[in-house]
Amino acid sequence: MPGRRSITEAERLAALKLGGLPVRREQMAAVANIHRAASTVRHHLENSVLRGSDLTWTAFVVLWVVWVGGESETRHVAEEAGISKGTLTGVSRTLESRGLLRRTGHPTDGRLVLLRLTEEGEAFMRRVFPDFNAEEAFVTSQLSDEECRDLADGLRRVVLQVEQHGEERRRSLLNGAEPAPRRSGRRSKG
Incomplete structure (x- = not known):
């Protein structure tokens, strides 16, 4: 699993760190777990069927x-x-x-x-995708079919929220300004 802490430990540490800050914890946990789940599933699939x-x-x-x-x-x-x-x-x-x-x-x-x-490439995908899908079934095996549908629907709504309203929200947060160009995170050597 990516990261050195379990999901339970990471959530416990975040709760301790945030203390009395006025944040929406359920929404924070949802977004954090979207990221953690995506990373964990990606890592598993790369190191199993895609390897x-x-x-x-x-x-x-x-x-x-x-x-x-x-x-x-x-x-x-x-x-x-x-x-x-x-x-x-x-x-x-x-x-x-x-x-x-x-x-x-x-x-x-x-x-x-x-x-x-x-x-x-067509033959490759027809050959590999059933194995890939078997791993999709493995990583979701603790969920029922209904829970998988509910999860997919909830995530679809998250995506739609950003697709439909994200640009407007970004403009509002930036007071109408264009976002600054992305940087690599490295500081200039000057």
Whole structure:
């Protein structure tokens, strides 16, 4: 499991640290556990079913997006996969070198690149996805089918909240200003 503390210990330490601060603890726990669950599941899948295929989570997600959606522009694949276009370029080149993905120029706009699975990529996904899904069933095995549906519905509502109202909220929090450019977190050497 990622991290050195159990989920129970992390929650206990957060409660102690926050003490009397006026925060919404249930919402904090929900968001923290979304992150922790996503990290834990990703780690498990990379180190089990994806390890045998020598795939990272990101590479698998790119294959999934193109497998399900068919031939797509790179910008749309990056957005659906939740990665930058730069990251997608590296991942797609690796998948192309393995014969799973084909990158081609757009027929009417030379600035755009299209991605599609090769026949080998299609066969690969048909072969690997049942094992991947078996691990999805494993990681959710303590939940009933109804609880899985409820969890998926709740998470879908979280995503929709951000998709539908996130931009407005960001503008409000920034008093209408554009967000500052992202930084790597490193300080300049000057």
